[in-house]
Amino acid sequence: MKQNLAEALQSGFTEPFRDNIWGHIYMTTALGALCKSASFNRLHHIRQLGPTYLVYPGATHSRAAHSIGVYHIAKKLISHLLERGADAFVSPQGIFSFLCAALLHDIGHFPYTHSLKDLPLEEHETLTGKLILSEELKFLVGRTGADPYMTAAIVDHSLPIEGNREIHFYRHLLSGVLDPDKLDYLNRDAYHCGVPYGNQDIEFTLSRLYPDKEQGLLIDSKGIPNIEAILFSKYLMYRSVYWHREVRSATAMIKKCIKRSLTTGAIHPDELYNLDDTSLFTKLAKVDKVSLSMATRVQGGHLWPSIFEVPISIDTTPMQVSWETRETLEQRLADLFSSELGITVSVDQLILDIPEPISFETNLVLYESGRPFLTGSTVFTMDTMNAFSKVLRVIRIFVESELYNHIKESKQLLETLRNTDNWLHL
Numbered sequence: 001m002k003q004n005l006a007e008a009l010q011s012g013f014t015e016p017f018r019d020n021i022w023g024h025i026y027m028t029t030a031l032g033a034l035c036k037s038a039s040f041n042r043l044h045h046i047r048q049l050g051p052t053y054l055v056y057p058g059a060t061h062s063r064a065a066h067s068i069g070v071y072h073i074a075k076k077l078i079s080h081l082l083e084r085g086a087d088a089f090v091s092p093q094g095i096f097s098f099l100c101a102a103l104l105h106d107i108g109h110f111p112y113t114h115s116l117k118d119l120p121l122e123e124h125e126t127l128t129g130k131l132i133l134s135e136e137l138k139f140l141v142g143r144t145g146a147d148p149y150m151t152a153a154i155v156d157h158s159l160p161i162e163g164n165r166e167i168h169f170y171r172h173l174l175s176g177v178l179d180p181d182k183l184d185y186l187n188r189d190a191y192h193c194g195v196p197y198g199n200q201d202i203e204f205t206l207s208r209l210y211p212d213k214e215q216g217l218l219i220d221s222k223g224i225p226n227i228e229a230i231l232f233s234k235y236l237m238y239r240s241v242y243w244h245r246e247v248r249s250a251t252a253m254i255k256k257c258i259k260r261s262l263t264t265g266a267i268h269p270d271e272l273y274n275l276d277d278t279s280l281f282t283k284l285a286k287v288d289k290v291s292l293s294m295a296t297r298v299q300g301g302h303l304w305p306s307i308f309e310v311p312i313s314i315d316t317t318p319m320q321v322s323w324e325t326r327e328t329l330e331q332r333l334a335d336l337f338s339s340e341l342g343i344t345v346s347v348d349q350l351i352l353d354i355p356e357p358i359s360f361e362t363n364l365v366l367y368e369s370g371r372p373f374l375t376g377s378t379v380f381t382m383d384t385m386n387a388f389s390k391v392l393r394v395i396r397i398f399v400e401s402e403l404y405n406h407i408k409e410s411k412q413l414l415e416t417l418r419n420t421d422n423w424l425h426l
Contacts, residue, residue: 008092008145009079017068021188025072030144031103035068037140039107039131043067045276049189050112051250052241054301056193059241063106066188073180074102077173077206086211090166096146098170100132101154102180104141107131110272111280112254118356119259120323121269129156165213172216177227177361177373178205186233189241197236200229210367218367224378231360231380235388243355249303249398252353257284257291259323264288290348304351304398307407308417312354312393321354332423333397340413341406351398358392360385395424 015032017025027035034040043064052059078086078095108127110116129152131137138148153159154170161167173179183202190198208223219227241247261267266287275283284295297303330347337345362385364373374381397417399407407413416422 005082005087005090005092005095006079008095009075009082019065019069019072021069021184021191022072025068027071028144030140031071031099033143034100034103034137034140035064037137039134039137040064040067040104042274042276043106043109045278046109046111047277048185049193049241050114050247050277051254051298052193052244052247054250054303055244055246056195056241058192058194059189061188061192063109066184067103067106069184069188070105070180071099071103073183073202074099074174076202077180077209080206080209081173081211081217084210086169089213090169093145093147094150094166094170096144097141097150098154098173100141100144100146100151101170101174104128104132104137104151105155105174105181107137108273111275111277112251114251116255116258116272118323119255119262121272123158125156126158127273129153129159169211169213169216176216177230177364178209178217178219182230182234186230186237189237190233193241195237195240197240198233200233201226205230212365215365218365219373220367221376224366224373224376227362227364227373228378228380231362231385231388234360235392238358238392243392243394245306245396246303248353248355248396249306249351250298252351252396252398253294253298253304254280254284256351257287257294260291261287304400305404306396307399307404308397308414310395310418310420311390312395313390326352326354329424336416336423337403337407337413340410340416343406345403349400349403353396353398355393355395358389360388 012028013026015027015029017027019025041064044062046063047053047059048061048063048066049059078098082090105128106124108124108129108131110121110124132141132152132155133148141148141151150167153161153167154174157171174181183200183205186198187200187202190196205223205226208220208226210218210220212218258267258272261284262269267283271283272280281295281299285292327347330350330352333350333352334345334347337350362374362380365371366373366376369376
């Protein structure tokens with residue numbers, strides 16, 4: 001069985017893809033056909049990091065390149081795990097389903113990175129599952145030797161698996177502290193942004209892993225520094241790149257445009273699911289003058305400045321704020337600005353940006369002891385993870401430039417903002 005599975009991961013992989021991060025990546029003809037599908041090709045027109053190029057000009061790489069990189073690492077990962085005993089409970093069909101899931105995991109992703117993430121829309125994993133089971137991809141996935149439903153279920157955890165432990169195993173591989181997704185995007189994003197924070201030693205990391213039927217992966221004690229490096233890299237990338245102040249401003253501005261359009265009915269959620277970055281802006285330009293103006297400013301790099309920032313207190317502030325609550329708070333701020341400045345301020349002139357909860361996965365188990373990673377020889381603790389989140393999650397108020405100048409001149413208003421009890425709590 002081991003020989004057959006190993007041969008399955010070597011035979012027929014003759015289609016080369018040249019990648020600037022990992023070099024030559026090989027696929028079978030059937031896997032390569034997935035990259036020519038309409039659903040996958042859309043990813044060539046979605047920037048992996050959305051508006052981040054406004055801060056880091058090199059960050060123009062696509063979700064398609066990232067997806068091919070995830071496939072590459074997934075193939076290396078499963079090949080290594082087969083050598084360490086995974087051949088006892090996986091099948092050729094399951095392996096190719098996992099590879100297809102890795103390659104297609106982002107085909108349901110929204111345009112403009114995470115601008116649509118916490119809007120009232122379907123999860124992109126759910127959309128991915130539906131696309132994999134659509135007629136076009138269902139046929140193409142089946143030709144690779146994979147099972148389409150198994151592939152969809154590995155990505156979309158809402159799909160029932162009826163006790164299928166193999167799918168359960170692959171779900172752990174594709175989502176966790178050492179998943180191929182994270183191992184690719186940390187390296188790829190750091191490379192294109194020109195920062196050193198995300199670089200990971202992939203080969204050594206994979207060499208310290210062992211398969212576990214129930215938990216997916218185990219790591220030996222020699223791999224602890226690699227987990228620490230990934231956790232700290234993720235923290236630094238969020239702090240310096242993903243949640244950079246100007247990136248947050250651009251994302252918040254586009255999110256506000258989309259939320260306005262959904263609320264007024266100018267855009268139906270279904271219209272957003274198959275867009276790329278360009279077609280999203282085209283659609284927003286046709287909604288109303290406010291959305292057109294805001295979207296045009298983002299495209300031109302003329303972002304709203306931040307007038308106020310305060311770290312989220314994870315003890316007193318809800319970890320997740322609903323859109324209804326956020327809109328109530330924005331109206332409260334508009335009323336406050338109007339009263340203090342003696343001018344009429346609209347909610348269309350400001351944005352309250354409250355970052356979504358961020359997860360630092362630490363649920364890996366040590367191979368030697370069977371105990372959680374955090375109980376091993378590491379400086380990381382749950383308090384460390386909470387401290388990371390507290391530093392990263394900063395509440396900001398972005399305002400139009402003219403309004404920014406008015407507020408800057410009002411010491412009394414700035415002092416009122418600093419006392420968050422005046423406006424933040426409901």
